[in-house]
Amino acid sequence: MYHVLVADDEPRHRRGIAEMIKMFRPDYRLFMAKDGVEALRIATDTRIDIMFTDIHMPNMDGLTLIEHLRERSESMKIVILSVYGHFDYARQALKLGAFDYLLKPLESKDIAEMLNKLDMAIEKERVRLQVGASLKEKLNSAIPVYEQHLLSRWLRSAANEDELREIEGLVPKKQAGFVWISKFSKSEVDKAYLAEEFAEVITSIKSWMLQVTEPVGPAITFYLEGDESMLVSVIAPSHSLEWLMKKDVERLSQFIEQVRLEFGLTLSIGVGDGVVDLYRQAPRSFKQALHALDYTFYCGSGKVVVNDGIAYNPYKPSLELVPADTGIAAAVMNRDREKAMEALSLLIRQLLDGDYPSPAHLKHSILFVLVNLVKVSEASLRSEEAGNFISEMEFQIPACATLDEIQKKADHYLNRIIDSIETRRNNKNERIITMCKAYLAEHYMEDLSLELVAKRFFFSAAYFSSFFRSHTSMTFTEYLLQIRMDKAKRMLEGGNRKISEIALSVGFRDAGYFTRIFKRETGLSPEEFRKKDLL
Known part of the structure; x- marks a missing residue:
């Protein structure tokens, strides 16, 4: 697509x-x-x-x-x-x-x-x-390509009976151990290395990993078929006190730092739980190591994450935890940015309450809320703009690599949606004010009132009064009077029409009242204003 x-x-x-x-x-x-x-x-x-x-x-x-x-x-x-x-x-x-x-x-x-x-x-x-970009041909691996294929199928629980018999020759039955996975940041690799260069890098890193696993115990280390960003180690530890001792974690942390300094790459390591029979149970430890790597979405990359030490439930159905009313839509429609951000932060805390869900589930929930927000706000947005928002979010939100990134990206879209709503409302309001001014300019001589004009534009009198003043910096009465006075001045300057005729022409039924208002506004009576102009 x-x-x-x-x-x-x-x-x-x-x-x-x-x-x-x-x-x-x-x-x-x-x-x-x-x-x-x-x-x-x-x-x-x-x-x-x-x-x-x-x-x-x-x-x-x-x-x-x-x-x-x-x-x-x-x-x-x-x-x-x-x-x-x-x-x-x-x-x-x-x-x-x-x-x-x-x-x-x-x-x-x-x-x-x-x-x-x-x-x-x-x-x-x-x-x-x-x-x-044929990386496989560049891999200088001690394990033949076929064995890499075989081991990858085994850990993914995809091996058939014939393949399992071959695995038994590599991993004896009843051998206790665990699996850890070292994973590169793909975005960093793509930015820093060409395919040929990266082939040399992963060869060096695999050689270093063999030195790291040696003190722990016998190990098989290989790149996962189809994903050379993952280096898998199946280890049978020589010690029996713990599956992964403190000194082993320290050694892995040093290895991460060595890769960062030498190659400028961020490496994360996920460690699965120990099992009593690697031959039969290594796929379970492998899956747990993948879960530990997923958890770097929350704790940050470039770390050693042990599955046994994290509050993580990849099967937690976080979408079901999204409340029917998050408060985000109401805040957005009121253009209250601070309240919208607070409601989003509260939603994320609710989704993370207890064991953390898988990053995919969390991102799906946030995307669900944002897409629904655009749909309920569609009347306040341009139709094609709403479609663009949804298409962008469906691409951008799943691509977020960390919890902090998804929070910032969601905040970004909340602000943009509010900006669009404000722009459209301002444009609409300006059109209404322009029509109101045009109506007053055409009908100023009639018996106008705030209530009558408000009704014409489908507003309540109270709202229209506030709306008109906020967009003109004048009350309705002040604006209408200004039009009438300007028209009267022009008539006084341009001829010898009677004051009573001019008063009637600009909307005053009483010439005496017109004279009092004109003098209050200009400091001169109509006759004085006319004579001043003649002088």
């Missing part, structure tokens, strides 16, 4: 292109952006595989967007959307690294052909990378 972003400042074109893509590739995850700035933010926060972008957009055009994106990602396929007669722009985009271009207006067959072309290009690139 690929992530596809459609960037176009014309809403109808944007939605039309997205719908055609969805028709031909229903499994693709779609994002939409109204300009280059929004597209760049989405592509920065989320992995985007394919982007369709218009050339001419406000705030940041398509060419500038491509330049920014090429600094971040070489693999993204960018398709330029251009109108006939602007091919020079498309040519420039291709020079900047765009994959191809399409001419507007688009038809469904144009999109279908381009999607097929993109699929072929991405698949060809994937195969090339796989061939170039």
Whole structure:
């Protein structure tokens, strides 16, 4: 499944292109952006595989967007959307690294052909990378590849009877012991090493691990098939007092520090419980070691975590612990950021109460709450913005590597949702105030009241009074009077109309009352104001 972003400042074109893509590739995850700035933010926060972008957009055009994106990602396929007669722009985009271009207006067959072309290009690139990154051929392992395969199937409880008989030749029955797993941070490896370089690193680290296990007892050490970030050690300790003695933990901690200093990599080690028969029970200790590694999500990476010493229940159904009303939605709709963050922190504490759940369960629960929050807030958000939020969160939340990261990421989305609600409400309020002002400018001469105008715009009088003042810094009465006085001044300056006629023309039924109000507001009577202008 690929992530596809459609960037176009014309809403109808944007939605039309997205719908055609969805028709031909229903499994693709779609994002939409109204300009280059929004597209760049989405592509920065989320992995985007394919982007369709218009050339001419406000705030940041398509060419500038491509330049920014090429600094971040070489693999993204960018398709330029251009109108006939602007091919020079498309040519420039291709020079900047765009994959191809399409001419507007688009038809469904144009999109279908381009999607097929993109699929072929991405698949060809994937195969090339796989061939170039063949780590297994680089492993200088003392254990033959077949034995690595055999041991991996054994620990995963996938070995058949024939394979178990072969395992018996490597691990005698009734031999007590335990399993520990050393795991690299994949993100660090990807940033620091090319595939060929990392092959040399893991060879060195495996050699060092053999020196670490030697004082503990006989051990088989190998990289887990299909995941060379995990170095597995099956150990039969020579001591009988404890499965893992204090000095053994200290030795492992020193090993972690040695790897950090030498290779700049963070290594975490998970230790399973001891078993009385490794041949039959090592898969159980292996699974516990994996659970101990999962626990680094809570305690931090770069540590030795012993399964026997953690309050962890990977089978805890944390989603069932999410209360029906978390208080987050109410706080968000009131735009109370502090209360929303407090409600989120309280929810996380509730989910962690007792034994900690698996990171996957916790992330699923947080994602569930955030997605539901977007759905109940959808009326206060742009529809495509709500869809973008959900698509981003479904990618970002499961990718969080620590509890602190998921807290910060969830806080980030709460703030962005509140920002979007505030922006839309402010825009809506500004439109209403503009309509109110236009109505008063057209009907100022009529017998207007706060109650009458409030009713016209479907507000209660009390709310409308507060709403109007907060957006104009004037009361309704002050604003209406200002319009009437301005109109009266112009009439006085422009002719010899009677004061009574002018008073009636600006909404006053009583000329004497008009004269008193005019003098209060200007310091001059209407006649004095007219004479002043003539002088």
